[in-house]
Amino acid sequence: MRALSLTLILALFLFGACLPANAKGADSPAVAFVQKLGDKALTSLTAKGLPKAERARRVRALLEENFDIHTIGRFVLGTHYREATDAQRDEYFKLFENMIVETYTRRFQDYSGQAFKVTGAEPSGDQDTMVSSQIMQNDGPPVDVEWRVRNKGGQMKIVDVLVEKISMSVTQRDDFDGVIESGGGKVEALLDSLRKHQVKLAK
Amino acid sequence: MKKPASKFLIMLFCVFLVMGTASCAHSVDPKDGAKAGINDPFEPINRGIFGFNNVLDKIIIDPICRVYVAIVPDFMRSGVHNFMRNLTSPILVGNELLQGDFRQAGVSTARFVINTTAGVGGLMDPATSAGLQYKDADFGQTLGVWGFGPGFYIVIPVLGPSSLRDAAGTAADSYVDPVRLWAFNTHRRWIYYTRLGVDYVDQRSRIMKAMNDLRANSLDYYAAVRSAYAQERRAKIQHRKPENVDIPDYDKGAKQQQPDHP
Numbered sequence: 001m002r003a004l005s006l007t008l009i010l011a012l013f014l015f016g017a018c019l020p021a022n023a024k025g026a027d028s029p030a031v032a033f034v035q036k037l038g039d040k041a042l043t044s045l046t047a048k049g050l051p052k053a054e055r056a057r058r059v060r061a062l063l064e065e066n067f068d069i070h071t072i073g074r075f076v077l078g079t080h081y082r083e084a085t086d087a088q089r090d091e092y093f094k095l096f097e098n099m100i101v102e103t104y105t106r107r108f109q110d111y112s113g114q115a116f117k118v119t120g121a122e123p124s125g126d127q128d129t130m131v132s133s134q135i136m137q138n139d140g141p142p143v144d145v146e147w148r149v150r151n152k153g154g155q156m157k158i159v160d161v162l163v164e165k166i167s168m169s170v171t172q173r174d175d176f177d178g179v180i181e182s183g184g185g186k187v188e189a190l191l192d193s194l195r196k197h198q199v200k201l202a203k
Numbered sequence: 204m205k206k207p208a209s210k211f212l213i214m215l216f217c218v219f220l221v222m223g224t225a226s227c228a229h230s231v232d233p234k235d236g237a238k239a240g241i242n243d244p245f246e247p248i249n250r251g252i253f254g255f256n257n258v259l260d261k262i263i264i265d266p267i268c269r270v271y272v273a274i275v276p277d278f279m280r281s282g283v284h285n286f287m288r289n290l291t292s293p294i295l296v297g298n299e300l301l302q303g304d305f306r307q308a309g310v311s312t313a314r315f316v317i318n319t320t321a322g323v324g325g326l327m328d329p330a331t332s333a334g335l336q337y338k339d340a341d342f343g344q345t346l347g348v349w350g351f352g353p354g355f356y357i358v359i360p361v362l363g364p365s366s367l368r369d370a371a372g373t374a375a376d377s378y379v380d381p382v383r384l385w386a387f388n389t390h391r392r393w394i395y396y397t398r399l400g401v402d403y404v405d406q407r408s409r410i411m412k413a414m415n416d417l418r419a420n421s422l423d424y425y426a427a428v429r430s431a432y433a434q435e436r437r438a439k440i441q442h443r444k445p446e447n448v449d450i451p452d453y454d455k456g457a458k459q460q461q462p463d464h465p
Contacts, residue, residue, distance in 0.1 A: 075450050103420045125449065139277070140409065148450060159450045165438035169450060171421075171430045178426025193422045 030129035030149040031121045033156045037066050038116040038133065045108040056105040060097075063104070068150060068157035069097055075159075076173045077187075080180055084187045092187070095194040102201050114138065127151050128159070241366065241433035243356040252358040253425050259361065260414075268408040280408070282326040287402045288337065289318050289325030293381050298340040302348045310335050339439070343372025347440035356429055364432040 044058050063069065073096045074081055084092065115136040124130045129149045134142040148160040160169045176190055183189020243249060272280070292315035299308035314330040314337065321329050331337060346368050347353070354367025365373065377383060386395035421427035 071450060071453055074453050106419075107416070127452065128450075150450075150452070152452075152454075164435070166431050166434045170434060171427055174430030175421045175423050175427040178423030178429075182423065190422070197422055 028121050028123075028129055028131075030131050030147075030151070030156060031118050033066075033149060034131040034133060034147050034158075035118045037062070037158075038118070041108070042114075042116060045104075046111045050109075052105065052109075055109060056101055059105050059108065060101045063097070063100060066156075066158055068152070068159050069093070069100075071150075071157075071159050072169055073097070075169050076176055078173050078177060080177070080187050080190070088187050088191060091191055092194075095191065095198065098198055099194060102198070124148065240437060241353050241356045241429065243429065245355070245357070249356060249358040250425055252360055253428070255360060256358065256363055257424075264404075264407055265411065267404060268411050271404055272408050272411075280405070281328075283401060284405050284409075285318065285322065285328045286325045287398070287405055288328075289315065289322070290382055290398070291380075294342075294376050294379070295340050297379070298342055298345045298376075301342075301345045302340065304340075307338055307340070311338075311340075341369075341372050342375040343369030343436070344439050346372055347436070353433070353436065356433070364428055366436070369436065 041062060045055060045062070047055075070093065073093050076096065077084070077092060081089070116133060117136075118131060118133045120132045122130050122132075127150055129151070131147045131149055133145050133147065135145055136142050144164055146162040146165075147158050148162070149156050150159045160167055162168070179190045179193045180187060183192075275283075292311060295311045296308050296315070299305075299311060314335045317330040317333070317335070318325050318328055321327075328337075343366070351368050353369065357365045357367060357370055359365050359370060362373075382398065383395050386392055386398075417427055417431065418424050
């Protein structure tokens with residue numbers, strides 16, 4: 001029995017030593033970009049007692065500066081992008097951005113006393129870097145968040161966010177696709193639903 | 204005792220047969236903008252069950268979870284969580300071995316021994332602090348590692364999202380669960396059912412916030428949950444190397460063909 005427990009303790013240390021450090025590419029500019037964005041979001045967006053309109057304004061500014069909304073929005077519309085008229089596309093991009101702003105304004109409002117740290121980075125494809133990070137929560141285990149950062153001619157923009165391996169873009173795309181399918185395959189059904197969602201949130 | 208066992212095996216075999224044929228049609232190119240790689244031929248029925256589960260959530264499960272979170276202190280809730288998780292260790296190790304993940308099977312075994320002894324019967328989790336990370340494993344995942352596709356999407360009453368493969372996996376896991384076998388063989392079924400109930404409340408209270416967030420921020424909650432489920436399961440099956448969804452660069456090429464849209 002003693003030998004067994006000794007072996008186990010030894011095994012424990014061995015396993016501990018084997019755990020990956022996950023610091024690959026930690027010095028990439030994408031890491032600094034995500035860390036800076038995270039810090040900025042925490043200081044400017046989570047302040048308590050901020051009027052809703054002001055928080056929303058800050059979310060929108062940060063979003064437009066650091067995310068490639070057009071790429072995300074187009075990916076989320078999927079194949080329906082091709083079916084949409086110019087006017088529909090225009091309205092879609094506007095409504096889509098508003099929806100993200102609304103969502104994150106509320107999320108940051110409820111966000112309290114949590115810390116954010118970048119844990120690693122790995123190149124993906126010829127112009128993207130996947131930056132891994134952890135968000136520490138007061139009530140529960142840390143949440144793994146990955147950021148797909150695209151380098152477009154020296155300018156870095158986020159094109160996807162994965163929370164616990166679940167892509168926000170893919171989930172949103174399937175969500176919107178569900179609306180369009182239920183609405184007889186018409187893009188108008190999605191626009192209508194987005195408009196209603198906005199009205200509902202504004203109340 | 205023998206008869207239900209063979210019946211169960213035959214059922215499992217049939218499920219595998221169906222999955223074998225169903226899995227051929229499952230690969231989907233994410234660039235196509237198709238659904239997150241899961242077929243849903245019974246969508247109307249699934250939506251019905253999903254709606255039922257939602258009502259159940261709202262009137263029974265959510266209130267129970269809220270009360271649980273409100274009146275049971277944090278340390279006791281994590282005690283419950285650790286204890287429940289520790290009980291699943293045999294299933295975990297079994298599946299990790301079946302998946303050929305010997306390293307994680309070793310980690311899980313060490314976790315079980317340490318948490319059961321130093322962790323006071325599993326109420327605490329000193330193994331995690333020692334660097335032995337928990338990872339979940341189930342037979343649905345094992346089947347996935349063996350190459351079975353999800354088959355098709357199923358919403359199970361009360362339990363929620365699943366697939367043909369994962370439902371078969373859940374059935375197999377609970378069938379061989381030592382706690383269940385022990386409780387059933389010693390005529391203490393109530394222990395098993397109590398555990399199921401506690402486990403359910405524990406799990407649900409942990410994801411309650413995320414579920415409410417998704418519900419509030421999606422237009423088609425059903426489609427969003429289906430997508431998240433499919434992605435989560437796929438990531439767990441390819442847990443060493445999660446498949447990254449490629450986001451195309453729309454500006455490439457678009458410049459020559461058509462003026463890029465503002």
